[in-house]
Amino acid sequence: MTYQQPRLDHESESYKTAAQAEKELLAVYGLTEKEHWFTEQKENLRIRVSEIGEGAPVLVVPGNTGDMFPFTPLLAQMKDHKFFLFNRPGGGLSDGMNHEKVAIRPFIINLFDQLLAELHLEKVTIMAHSMGCHWSLWYAMARPERVEKLVLIGNPGRVMLGKTPLPLKMMVKPVIGEHAVKKMVPKDYDHALNGLKMMGTNEDVLTNMPNEFRECYYRFQNLPNYQESTLSLLRAFNANDQNEIKAAELSALNFPVEMIWGAKDTFATVEKGQEIAAAFPNCQFKLIEDAGHMSWIDQPEICARLISQFIN
Template sequence: MTKTTFKQPLLDHNSPEFKTAKQAEAALFNVYNLTGTDTYYQLPDSDMRVRVTEIGSGTPIFIVPGNTGDGFPFSSLIGHMGNHHFYLFNRPGGGLSDGIDLTKLPDIRQFVVDTIDTVLNDLHLDRVPIMAHSMGCHWALWYALAHPERVSKLILIGNPGRVMLGKTPAPLKVLTLPGLDKIVSKRLIPKNQDQAFNGLKLMGTNKETLATLPNELREAYLRFEHLPNYSVSTLSLLKTLTVNPKYEIKAADLAQIQCPTLMLWGENDTFASVDKGREIGNALPDNRFHLVKDAGHMPWLDRPEECAGQVELFLQ
């Protein structure tokens, strides 16, 4: 395990912010008739705790969320799938795991691989399909490259982090400019429920979907983005994995992936074009690419039944 050389920003489980966020997530789960059981795992050589929420029963699926690592947006997709034991991993810095400042880590890639390895070991999952979104796809690909024997299939949803990206998207680059980063990130954090879906708008979620998503999802976004470590975790993610070319996963790397992959790509994903998605898919040795029409960077929000059906078909 890559040893952390400084104290990471831990999350106080007794704080009002923690309790309010957890209540908001539970209310959202209830909308989709989901019940979650939480376990916290201590990372070796660190005081950091990461959270895994287990939902359902049946064949296992390990989920690596996008953004900073919040798991609650997967609720609608999980709710449209059955007969699975979902392991919803809250990446460090997101969900209700402890915060993280990635700029302080000496080797981010090794930290990612070691963290997932630790969690899978603790869960006694020797070989499992991994479903991931956005930056979570980046983490999942790194892990599949390091431990191909432990990943049976990969489901990659949305533009998969810094993968064959080349130029950094302008909206992300602005967030890393000295002096502007904290100002812009602060403005992006919603002040109320009316602003809670601003991020989804920027990611291409269609207007009709935004009008019909439950208020419980609005409340979850509002509360999780007001957790005390959200800003430092977000900014450090942008300043490292998102914009630094040395962390890019290239076509030659993708060619080494040994398991079958499914890519679900929203037609209106604002982080990369459909052509780029197909290019990434063509670089994977055994890939099925599915375009989700009129959907954004989180395509299951726009088309939950379609996305769930594609995942189920692929897993079969």
């Protein structure tokens, strides 16, 4: 019997409340969205792409499971660009995803091919964060002719990592992983942003974020497929080191790259970021002081200026 990836019920109360929370957050930042939907053919996954803004197109590949809403503070500072935000399977109102049920690397490359075809993009600048960087790098290595420029924000997934860190090793173990991911899901609004604190985000900044931002984190991380999507993603990439991207692979990418790195990123040191940047033939490394893994939340104006200067 063919395996069916977990579907997200569009008529469910959890879907509707998450969608409404995101709509209200966009309104706070003066942003409007046009939705694009397509079906990934092999796994029969419904994929959502959020189009925001006008101007030259930029494809955004979010981190974690693929929610697009955390980028709203940054996009509000960059209204002279058209962003296509790829709600990766497992997040952002796309269908859920058990990443262990596919051959992950060819799946990602084929998915990107279909995504660009659906959006009629022959060649595009990509802006990615965290695990989204890893996905984007795999695609860039397979299809370098399709990438104009690449912006990598935060520690870019499993890139030049070496040995798997102990916390990630523990996450892929049965029972322990399930318990850890369950603990990550906020049980109330007061704990909705705890994950951001763990990533090095300034607590004063989080205190001053609009309530709609907290609402989105609570609603999206309580969607029914969030835990399975998160845990299977971690396991697929960290069960062994075969998915690690090596320096030699980065050295073959000749298009311009910009790395935006928060000085307080808890996933890797500044020195590791500089080491990764040095592996590219043509890379600018920009350190953002007093910022964590999602540096644009701490410093939206600075990040927007640096990214705009680079992609323009």
